[in-house]
Amino acid sequence: MKTVTSETQLLYTTVQMYSSTMMNQTHNSDCNSRADFQFYLFPVVYTLVxxxxxxxxxxxxWFFLFKRKQRTASDIYLLNLAVADTAFLCTLPFRIHYHWQHNVWKLGNFACVLSGIGFHANIYASIFFMTCICVDRYVATVYPLTYLRLRNTRCTMLVSSTFWLVYAVALLVFFLTGPPDSEGDSCFENFSQEEWERRLGPYSVLCLVFGSLLPSVVILVCYPLVARRITHIRSSTAGKARRIIYIILAITLVCFLPYHTVHLLHLLRRMKYIQNCAWADAIYKARRITMALVSFNSCLDPVVYYFSTNNCKWSMPRLRWLRPNRTRGIYYISTDL
Incomplete structure (x- = not known):
């Protein structure tokens, strides 16, 4: 009788441990979602980027800091964009090593934090400063006389400084409330459900709304309006301005919009609005692809710098943003966007 009871107790304990393990696996791996292709995708893409x-x-x-003697407002935004891209690119060796080791972080907490900050700073700084360039171009095109009175680099520097200050304060508050609680040996991913409910959920919602969706809407609305406005201007400068507009629209549509869309689905899944395992697996795989895709903005941004600097040459500009055509009484946009 005691043997039967002991065997029953052992069987009950085993079943309980198995159930607990399965629940943890389902939670930790998000319904056993797998994407083994990421171990090759990320190293290849990041190396190429x-x-x-x-x-x-x-x-x-080098150009904006040392060659450009008189910086325009857009130059300030482009300089900040280059800073964000360069910082992100310098942290990519860490990410390559991480994914090459099958998402096992072995480089210490400081390198993990540095890598995570570089990745997210690049995403939000890039979309923010592209939005600033978009608004600047919209005002210059639609309200040229007003723009001539308002344009100055002090305002641009204030906007740029405010962004970095807000970003630094947000990071400080995030880390003061506790270290990132990633499960296993992960770095800035696979956060526990408790971590999501405690602080990652609210942070993600704010970043998604103010750092992703609103800037994307501004770009996708304002730039087509600018392009339509200058379509009727027959000049080489207007044609180059249109090319820059199309490049930034392409970067937004190809790199940022897919990432933000999948990030929204990822947020809904982690907040348990999406609980279907098939959907969870699809979202997980799509997130890995879009995270690789969004990094391409760092190697596409130099195309914007190149076309934005006076006749596609990184040399001193001969034209201002807006030059009055006294013979026709109109204003047109120069290549220095």
């Missing part, structure tokens, strides 16, 4: 993006962004930093 570094090779293509680092020379262009370092060249842009």
């Amino acid at each position: 570094m090779i293509l993006g680092l020379p262009g962004n370092l060249g842009a930093l």
